[in-house]
Amino acid sequence: MMATETLSSEQVIALAKQYLIGNYTRYPVCLVRGSGSWVWDAEGNRYLDFFPGWGCGLIGHCPPRVVQAVQEQVATLIHVPNTWYTEPQVLLAKELGERTGFGGMAFFCNSGTEANEAAIKLARLNGKPKGKYKVVTLTGSFHGRTMGALTATAQPKYHAGVEPMLPGFNYATYGDLDAVAKAIDGETCAILLEPIQGEGGVNIPPPGFLEGIRELCDKHGLLMILDEVQTGMGRTGQWYAYQNWAIQPDIVTLAKALAGGVAMGGLVAKPEVAEKLKPGTHAATFGGNPIAARAALATIETIEQDGLLERARHIGAIFQHRFTALQQHCPIISAVRICGAMIGVELKIDGTPVVQECLRKGLLINCTQQTVLRLLPALNIIDEEIDEGCNILADVLQNLRSS
Numbered sequence: 001m002m003a004t005e006t007l008s009s010e011q012v013i014a015l016a017k018q019y020l021i022g023n024y025t026r027y028p029v030c031l032v033r034g035s036g037s038w039v040w041d042a043e044g045n046r047y048l049d050f051f052p053g054w055g056c057g058l059i060g061h062c063p064p065r066v067v068q069a070v071q072e073q074v075a076t077l078i079h080v081p082n083t084w085y086t087e088p089q090v091l092l093a094k095e096l097g098e099r100t101g102f103g104g105m106a107f108f109c110n111s112g113t114e115a116n117e118a119a120i121k122l123a124r125l126n127g128k129p130k131g132k133y134k135v136v137t138l139t140g141s142f143h144g145r146t147m148g149a150l151t152a153t154a155q156p157k158y159h160a161g162v163e164p165m166l167p168g169f170n171y172a173t174y175g176d177l178d179a180v181a182k183a184i185d186g187e188t189c190a191i192l193l194e195p196i197q198g199e200g201g202v203n204i205p206p207p208g209f210l211e212g213i214r215e216l217c218d219k220h221g222l223l224m225i226l227d228e229v230q231t232g233m234g235r236t237g238q239w240y241a242y243q244n245w246a247i248q249p250d251i252v253t254l255a256k257a258l259a260g261g262v263a264m265g266g267l268v269a270k271p272e273v274a275e276k277l278k279p280g281t282h283a284a285t286f287g288g289n290p291i292a293a294r295a296a297l298a299t300i301e302t303i304e305q306d307g308l309l310e311r312a313r314h315i316g317a318i319f320q321h322r323f324t325a326l327q328q329h330c331p332i333i334s335a336v337r338i339c340g341a342m343i344g345v346e347l348k349i350d351g352t353p354v355v356q357e358c359l360r361k362g363l364l365i366n367c368t369q370q371t372v373l374r375l376l377p378a379l380n381i382i383d384e385e386i387d388e389g390c391n392i393l394a395d396v397l398q399n400l401r402s403s
Ligand SMILES: *Cc1c(COP(=O)(O)O)cnc(C)c1O
Pocket: 110, 111, 112, 113, 114, 116, 142, 143, 144, 145, 194, 198, 199, 227, 228, 229, 230, 255, 256
């Protein structure tokens, strides 16, 4: 069996039922091709994608510079371990470090959860001389699925059935600085949080919250770790979402959009913090491999040369305008939360039928926390495509209201 595109969606689904472990809720559609903000299924149907790759498709499906960089690199050098130097990896570290504003130094891995594992280990290594190892995280957070990052994820539903979780994590209510202060004790080494919660419902922090966390970290000698796996790389109109506020973290973690859709994760840390990650303390075999690093460099080049940071802010303004107007006619919308191209529309009802009806009409969106429609459109989506998708969504929401 060679070209998988010769199978129908139905045939692929039948094979999946027999041979794939069923740990995902999947839509009954087999996708075969993508370009920009569009994907096609095995039957040739076209869908407009307002949620490309769960946020990994920051610059759309098959972005041309990334495709070319990967094609060149895959024919030159696929993988060598980190016992050698490679040019793409150091050039990428330079691009990411220079953009932090604090001379950050990079470590690379392959996913978001791994990036957070590395950050937790780095925080513990820094706290070790003072006997500090505990990490404070926030309710509604999402940091990944491996045991450390999963323990950090303060949502009981993700812990159910796989307890006991790891020791050394304290949880505080999101947005409540007093609660965060109370969760800190003499053994705390870090606070880990998303600058804007993604999976938790596109939660934008209340005024002063991130600044307050920074002050608490300074006061108690803790590291501030920002999980920018979803918000990083320009999603919010800044290279790092924290640049929307007057703060700097000590460690920032990245993945999802980092390599334009190719699997890659990483962290960038202040040099005096990063130095604790000495030989033997941590590693990732595939981390920073030439293909992923070239893809990430091409992603940064695309964002820079095509002016996509500014475009992210403009996309946010368009969606704000559309949804604020829609809210007037659509009382089931209870809140609209937008920062750049990170968009949450909270409903007073379950969003599942909205997602399904949009799919039927050829629009791909996401719903998180049951009631929050989440859109993470590509930064190079054009105005006409935004219009087309918003018209479908408005239509679906207004028909739900009347039914
Ligand atoms: C998706 C996500 C993760 C986990 O990333 P994986 O690559 O799936 O391990 C961690 N943190 C945040 C904020 C995310 O959105």
